[in-house]
Amino acid sequence: MDLYQLKTFYTFGKVLSFTETARILYVSQSAISHSIKKLEQSLEIKLVERKSKKLALTAAGKELFESCETIFFEIEKAKENIFKRNRNHLQELIIGSTVEFGTTILIKHLKTFIDNNKNLKLDFIFSNDLSRYLLTDKVDFIIDCKKHFSHDIENINLFHENYVVIASPEFIKDNKITQLSDLERVPILSLDKEGLWWKNFLVSINISKRPRFKNINQISHIRGLINGAIEGIGVSFVPQYTVVNEIENNALVNLFPELRLKTDQFCIYIKKKKLSLDKNKMIIDYLTTIKPAEFSGF
């Protein structure tokens, strides 16, 4: 069993595409095709189901892939052990997180950690579609409000994210917004066209009182939603921590502070095996000692 063919197969198993595997490993698609074929020949068993253009692992392939998870993790661990002895070697740790949380709250709270762990190089990938980063090991772990359930993924609660409905004081005055039903006649700013972004708001309100938005404007970034509200374009719905300052400055007003809106649970999601790596232990220890309230912006 050739170890490099195995490595190629493992990478392929995560993405199920030869072209993508080639990109990840910085080689040509042809190399991947040759490599996997040779592995199959040497083991005398089909690992990849090539029906049409869509590729999938065979039963044997799935089994071998599971073994690969262990094998390559052990290699990873061995590397960490060796590098720990190497004073001048920087360990690398890559965190994936949602864009807004990552760029503001996370970065802010990690300052101390980064200063105290000079032997650790922290990289960040901010995205709102974190699943594949986690599964393909492009990150060591992710911090996400979406759920990721799998037998080999551990989830660690961090905090509940509160949402607020916001608008500028002028907008509220001009449009005379005092109650929920008023939202039906003003522009609703949402990440998506359909207003699904407001889901947590809507499900928190009794169906009889729930406003039916008539006028939804899409703005595809949270910072856009915030600035849109500040400029008086409409009403926005955003995580509370993103607008703590704006509300304090009276640039924005929390429209319905009395409402108990559904919160999102932010968790760390990490492959169980990776929990045993020191670098992950350290930063997770650090993150879990931060009080939930600090994360939510208070």
Add this chain to the structure above:
Amino acid sequence: MDLYQLKTFYTFGKVLSFTETARILYVSQSAISHSIKKLEQSLEIKLVERKSKKLALTAAGKELFESCETIFFEIEKAKENIFKRNRNHLQELIIGSTVEFGTTILIKHLKTFIDNNKNLKLDFIFSNDLSRYLLTDKVDFIIDCKKHFSHDIENINLFHENYVVIASPEFIKDNKITQLSDLERVPILSLDKEGLWWKNFLVSINISKRPRFKNINQISHIRGLINGAIEGIGVSFVPQYTVVNEIENNALVNLFPELRLKTDQFCIYIKKKKLSLDKNKMIIDYLTTIKPAEFSGF
């Protein structure tokens, strides 16, 4: 971390010699030297202590070697898993055992097992110095009367080996051997020159009655000791199971059947990790259900 350099390092770690590693991997000594050097360079750490001609692992080297044990065992396991799906693939299992026990008793008892496990190819290495076969993974496990203690080696008791003092009826008559002290004036046949082979005999006898051999003849194989006794060259000391037939035929006589001689404990010694491999489980299960008495030749 290059996986083939790692494999080379792992093999080296077992034998601590570049030349020997080269032999095992069927490459030149130069290749090993280059390979280990490159690995050290890529990890930026010394793995091998090259003081004089004798090589040893550094602390980092030992740590990496331990990791290798896990890594390459996982690969072994992965292989077994895949090959199990392959109907026409023969699994290989190599047993190491002492020469006499292996060539007679073991072979005899494994007949049924071999017949019932056609998908398993059994190989045997018979030697009286089994340690290195075990530690270098040249065998899957060994059956030995010598002790092998290590944190990662499991031992499983099989049976006690009884020894007997034997001579031909003619020899006994001619030399009028009736008591222990008679042994002092006849040729003593021993595997070694010094008569250490008779250790189990001597320690079993009170020091006051213990004979002091005057005339020791070395014969370097047990079968030689037996045939030497049959031919009337002298008195031999051998495991009981080796001469069951000869005693029955009256070719040999058990000289002091009333003595309670020290026995040797025969055990299976196997690297703990290997216990989880199916092929090993199967044969060990089989061996441990055989009654000790059957092993000792009754």
Add this chain to the structure above:
DNA sequence: AATTTATATGAATTAAATTCATAATTAAAG
């Protein structure tokens, strides 16, 4: 001191993986 045995090293060689160029296949788009 001489001989044997073991490791180190740079250059030459060899082996094997990768790329290149292109065909074949299929999904997606118009």
Add this chain to the structure above:
DNA sequence: CTTTAATTATGAATTTAATTCATATAAATT
């Protein structure tokens, strides 16, 4: 229902990297 774009397969050419060769160096053994 074409056309286009994207993906995999394949054999030959190329490139890369490991291995050998030839030899030096060093230590242990006789």
